[in-house]
Amino acid sequence: MTWTRKDLPQGFLFGAATSAYQIEGHAFGGAGPTHWDSFAATPGNVVRAEDGARACDHYHRLEQDLDLLAGLGVDVYRFSTSWARVLPEGTGAANADGLDFYDQLVDGLLERGIKPAATLYHWELPQALADRGGWRNADMPDWFAAFTETVMSRIGDRVWSAAPINEPWCVGWLSHFEGAHAPGLRDIRATARAMHHVLVSHGRSIEVMRGLGMGNLGGVFNLEWSNPADDSPGAARAAATHDAYYNRFFLEAIFNGAYPDAALEGLGPYLPPGWQDDFATIRQPLDWVGVNYYTRSNLAPTDGAWPGLKAVEGPLPKTQMGWEIFPEGLYQFLHRVAALAPDLPIYITENGMANPDVVTHGTVEDPERLAYIDAHLDACRRAMAEGVDLRGYFIWSLMDNYEWALGYEKRFGLIHVDFDSLQRTPKASYHALASRLR
Template sequence: MQQVAFCDDFLWGCATASYQVEGAIKEDGRKPSIWDTFSKQEGAVLNGDDGAVAADQYHLYKQDVKLMSKLGFQAYRFSISWPRVIPDGVGEVNIPGLQYYIELSKELKLNNIKVVATLYHWDLPQSLQDKGGWANRDTSYAFAAYAKTCFTYLGEYVDQWITLNEPYCSAYLGYLQGIHAPGIKDLGQANKAVHHLNLAHGLAVAEYRKIGLSQPIGITLNPILPRPATRRDEDRKASEYARAFETDVFLLPLLGKGYPSLVTKDLGISYPVVDGDMDCIAQEIDFFGINYYQESAVSYDDTADRKYKNEPVWQPVTNMEWPVTPYGLLRILHYFDTVSNGMALYITENGCASDDVVENGRVHDLFRCQYLNKHLAICKQAIDESVNLKGYFVWSFIDNFEWAWGYSKRFGIVYDDYASQQRIPKDSAYLMRDVIAGYCEF
């Protein structure tokens, strides 16, 4: 064990997403999102769970902010619900819905906590999905108008903006694998969604620059860079195919480098690019957010659609059956640092699900503490190796609706008793308190 120190301006935060924590899905003018609809489909979400109540942060946000402050957090990353702000996806702005985010932001400011707002964390208004969702180019322009609304009403409160959270999941889990809303399994629609999400990001950043706001704006990706299962050249090639299809189609266009040839030429995948799109997508941004949970190993498979397949790994796994692979984070940080030429990076999500049990009023989540410590040590190593890493947001602040897993998986550093909505800080919350205070022992 050794005690290490992060620099004083390193930003420590916690994170959540609107549909996962807010609840209040029918209050103050909010209309259905694709997750409201998807949750009603038989078998789509474990146990038929939905986000109707979740952690009830819509009503309990002051209590949660007070707890964040007590634990020493310097920033809170939350997402804004599009169907709460513009319920029909386009058109009339819902002022009561916006007011919630204004009040949340004010409460954070009162507690000296920075406001980090994500514009889109997967809860697309159902009315837009009825018109094709992200497979429809018009959704990109609807997003730009929604983003402009948020910039206009919330610009004075927000310290840092994130356009999209994990467009990989929106495109591939939602339109290719069908395990997330809207539950579609169609490669053609998925590839359209990839491009239209990229375009939506660029259009939103363009609106931000027009308005003249000066706070940092960026995007959060969940990069997937599997390691080759062996030293054979074909397995190394497989890892390149995986990185190209799962990461580079989102990353490289943002940097003005276009879609990777491994995807467009080798795999024969095309995107619905219109003149001017790629320049729009490559709007200048201020940082990349990186969400990281695991790394896999792949081998070459000529019979697979994308020439690679996952192989078994040996590492211990989390409650999600995800292997604990902290060094994968180091590889990703160096990759982003290299391809972005040293752009500012933030870990915008990192954490794990575990089997948490309340015992005598405490939750002793040692597995999560060990997981976090291993990844925090990697963050410090990356900084020492000159990666421009500026902050870390633990996922998540509180237990919540874990998408297709419903309430069966707990990622929070704060335990939520869903029956009473009692909040119980876990040992991992006190670990983060110590880390933020400067006591880091890895």
């Protein structure tokens, strides 16, 4: 690796990230059923029909995992809260054990000198709300505001930062248009409404947290560089359309108070009545912008209905996910976000790679991950040298975990998890990072 802390600005924060359903073990502690449990139980949706019932058993191994986090030497831990753990029916009475768990998590971080960075929602919608239409339902902002108040009335006085919803594109498009995530729909009307209600819910959640006296509130957006597959006008149009519904839709709604025309071309007829009146809520002021970045898409045109495009395989080296390694996209997005929200600091809230890591004689060598992190941090350093106000970099993920529809076979972690024994083995990347973060 080509850097140490002294090569980065004073106060630059390093962190690691996880999410609730992917590590906690959802069968424990009184958590209610989620739409991911139902999605995984439906044949063909998830590799080997695996779910998050046990996951990494973080629920019972909290202290051990926090000690590993402290040993890494990070400044920040970005975690999420499970809606169904806190409110098993989505609304109504809270689960005391669930709130106690997040209380213990936050206190454990503070005891170890680590800043708690909370994300309220990372995709595990309570099944009771999914039964009522989930993100398609216009009542979602009210439900999400009530969930926000329940959680943050308990831990909001001690978290360092908070964000409402992780990766709104995944919650809206990937789950309702492509059907790759729960609830597994392929319906443009459902997609348009889900995407809009996610944004209104984000705004309502920010309002609630401000009302509780909280600060350092942000939004977390997954961005994927939209690359024309060739030099044709059709490929250029395909890339522009992809950029509009993937990247610009959510960012421009929050920072410009409008949806891009190239996205409205397909989604506009299906948005809920009166959607134009919701931007005052969507545009709640933020204190920072979070960027989750992994890869690019190479876009080619297709015949047929909007959006009229497909992703094709590109020439660059790929991760275990089949994603191209393209640090230049992160550099470009940092400049784009800085131009869109010039007064706000930026954090890389997720960046990392899946790799087919194995334990050999008690160790895990993962030089590919170190090279990936190094290349993306170099992109960050270039952007900062050119004036981008980037304040931190959080690695996905602390440990191998449940990778949603891909089950347990894709390994993003700095820590290897044996999903039979649940043995934790810090990888070479963990040790290398720890040596540079001290």
